[in-house]
Amino acid sequence: MTSQVIPLQTQEDENLNSDNSQSVISKNSSVRQQPTAPTPIPPNKQRKRGTVQLENEVEEEVNSIFHLSVILVAIQSGNFSLGYSLSYLSMSFTTLFSQITLKGTEIEEQGLFSAVLSIGQVVGALMTKPLLKYTTRNQSLLIADICGVLSILQVVPNREVILAFRFCYGVCLGISTIIMPLYVKELSPQKYYESFSVMAGFLVGGGLLFANFMGLGYINDELRGVNSYYWQIVFAIPAIIHFFRSFIVTVIYKMDSPVGLVQIKMPLSAKQIIEKIYQPQFIDQVLLKCQLRVQYNEEHQEGILSLFTKKHFKTLCIGCVLVFVYTWCGLFALFSYSSQIFAIMSDGDITLNTIFTLIIGLVQFTPAFISKYVYGRWGKRPLLLYGLIFLIVCQILIIGLSYSDALAATIVKFIIICLFSVQYAMTLGPITWSMTPEINSSEGTYFCFVTLYAWQLLVLYIFPFMLDGIQMSGAFIVFGILTILSTIFFYIFVKETKGLNHKEIDRLYGKE
Numbered sequence: 001m002t003s004q005v006i007p008l009q010t011q012e013d014e015n016l017n018s019d020n021s022q023s024v025i026s027k028n029s030s031v032r033q034q035p036t037a038p039t040p041i042p043p044n045k046q047r048k049r050g051t052v053q054l055e056n057e058v059e060e061e062v063n064s065i066f067h068l069s070v071i072l073v074a075i076q077s078g079n080f081s082l083g084y085s086l087s088y089l090s091m092s093f094t095t096l097f098s099q100i101t102l103k104g105t106e107i108e109e110q111g112l113f114s115a116v117l118s119i120g121q122v123v124g125a126l127m128t129k130p131l132l133k134y135t136t137r138n139q140s141l142l143i144a145d146i147c148g149v150l151s152i153l154q155v156v157p158n159r160e161v162i163l164a165f166r167f168c169y170g171v172c173l174g175i176s177t178i179i180m181p182l183y184v185k186e187l188s189p190q191k192y193y194e195s196f197s198v199m200a201g202f203l204v205g206g207g208l209l210f211a212n213f214m215g216l217g218y219i220n221d222e223l224r225g226v227n228s229y230y231w232q233i234v235f236a237i238p239a240i241i242h243f244f245r246s247f248i249v250t251v252i253y254k255m256d257s258p259v260g261l262v263q264i265k266m267p268l269s270a271k272q273i274i275e276k277i278y279q280p281q282f283i284d285q286v287l288l289k290c291q292l293r294v295q296y297n298e299e300h301q302e303g304i305l306s307l308f309t310k311k312h313f314k315t316l317c318i319g320c321v322l323v324f325v326y327t328w329c330g331l332f333a334l335f336s337y338s339s340q341i342f343a344i345m346s347d348g349d350i351t352l353n354t355i356f357t358l359i360i361g362l363v364q365f366t367p368a369f370i371s372k373y374v375y376g377r378w379g380k381r382p383l384l385l386y387g388l389i390f391l392i393v394c395q396i397l398i399i400g401l402s403y404s405d406a407l408a409a410t411i412v413k414f415i416i417i418c419l420f421s422v423q424y425a426m427t428l429g430p431i432t433w434s435m436t437p438e439i440n441s442s443e444g445t446y447f448c449f450v451t452l453y454a455w456q457l458l459v460l461y462i463f464p465f466m467l468d469g470i471q472m473s474g475a476f477i478v479f480g481i482l483t484i485l486s487t488i489f490f491y492i493f494v495k496e497t498k499g500l501n502h503k504e505i506d507r508l509y510g511k512e
Contacts, residue, residue, distance in 0.1 A: 060189050060282040068277060073194045074248040075183050078176035079200045081241045083207025085173060089113060091215040091339040091357060092231045095224045100159045103223040107468050111209050114336060116458035117165050120170020125450045128178045137183040138263060139259035140175060142250055148172035148242025155232035169238055169247045174453065186259040189498050205365035212361030258290045307444050311511050317494055319436040319448035326432040327455040327485035329391055330479035333463040341472065345410050356414060362419045367425035379498035380435050386489040387427025394420040397481040402473035437506060438497060
């Protein structure tokens with residue numbers, strides 16, 4: 001699940017940055033020694049639509065790369081929480097359910113407890129649009145963190161209380177995953193942006209790995225069962241993460257996005273933030289760029305209904321199918337119910353189950369170190385198609401091996417699941433989060449990722465019933481069919497965009 005973030009303004013922001021085929025900023029190397037306040041080129045001299053140019057721009061330098069790093073890592077720590085949320089519940093089901101009164105079968109309750117998080121994510125994502133309109137980025141993130149801190153009440157051993165505050169935690173994640181990439185993009189100097197943005201994958205993988213590491217505690221008989229308090233420690237971790245994020249970003253650094261502040265007509269506050277980050281000679285330049293970025297976004301904003309016109313419909317469908325197969329290829333269910341799946345594979349052996357869970361966390365985390373290099377070497381289309389074909393082969397092997405209870409078959413099936421996870425983390429995972437905003441507008445990207453949470457909600461609720469009714473083999477038959485159909489769709493409709501800017505991508509998909 002690496003790189004699970006939502007860059008809402010990728011197209012608009014890239015149109016403000018320089019590239020080889022479409023100059024956005026005019027640079028004058030002769031003024032590097034004595035920078036002067038840049039001025040925008042008059043509209044009649046802007047030869048390319050959708051661009052903003054500055055004269056006499058110089059590359060900005062920050063006051064302290066250390067403090068900037070602390071701020072940007074703290075903002076993105078929500079990705080660590082997101083990774084942690086994927087598996088901390090499934091490994092705690094047995095101990096949790098032994099201490100609360102259930103109002104349905106265990107399978108029904110597993111589906112409900114899992115799905116309520118995604119319900120919260122959907123609500124949080126829907127809240128983000130009005131939040132972005134009327135609050136600053138940091139205020140929106142602070143609202144998310146307040147919901148995250150309140151999720152500490154998940155430790156109360158009461159069914160209704162846990163469900164209510166797990167929903168609250170979902171709202172936190174829904175807001176946070178949309179705000180974080182936007183906040184980082186607007187706060188980070190361009191030359192550092194790529195380095196900080198790729199940290200999202202490391203943090204998601206790190207959160208998942210940490211959750212699986214916490215699962216080692218359940219090997220100890222004293223830490224599971226009716227008298228254990230260990231599950232409450234596991235459930236309290238997200239609240240601690242979000243408390244420290246708000247403490248660092250809001251209390252210590254008093255940080256916010258200058259673009260967001262300009263957007264809500266607070267230019268003086270925006271300038272104060274810029275002064276904290278940039279060296280004095282670059283302040284006017286950065287402020288002007290923020291103002292022009294807001295102006296550009298306001299001039300080019302389109303409504304949600306425009307997504308269903310001929311201009312946007314094809315790329316919207318591609319984005320929606322991407323987030324669909326991202327969720328329904330089987331890996332999301334595997335992570336969310338890893339303990340239940342590995343309990344079946346290990347025949348109830350708690351130690352082996354926990355070891356399997358920890359290994360899959362390590363396997364998921366490892367591609368974060370190499371996916372950036374693989375991803376940048378080949379185009380998105382071949383990586384997507386070959387990656388999906390590899391996933392289909394893995395799905396077929398998992399289906400076949402699921403009919404055998406032999407230890408050798410179990411070990412081979414687990415190895416296949418690990419390969420499945422690695423390939424997913426190197427191809428479908430990052431491509432979903434990069435291609436969707438690359439080919440869609442901000443509104444299209446927002447729509448696609450709201451549907452993502454809806455698909456996750458459906459998987460989380462019905463997968464326990466699938467596992468009980470049609471077993472793991474039947475579930476992966478469903479996943480395999482959906483992946484094959486998605487692959488055919490992508491083969492027909494997805495085009496290669498390597499080396500193209502967004503104007504050329506729009507033309508490629510018939511938007512101009």
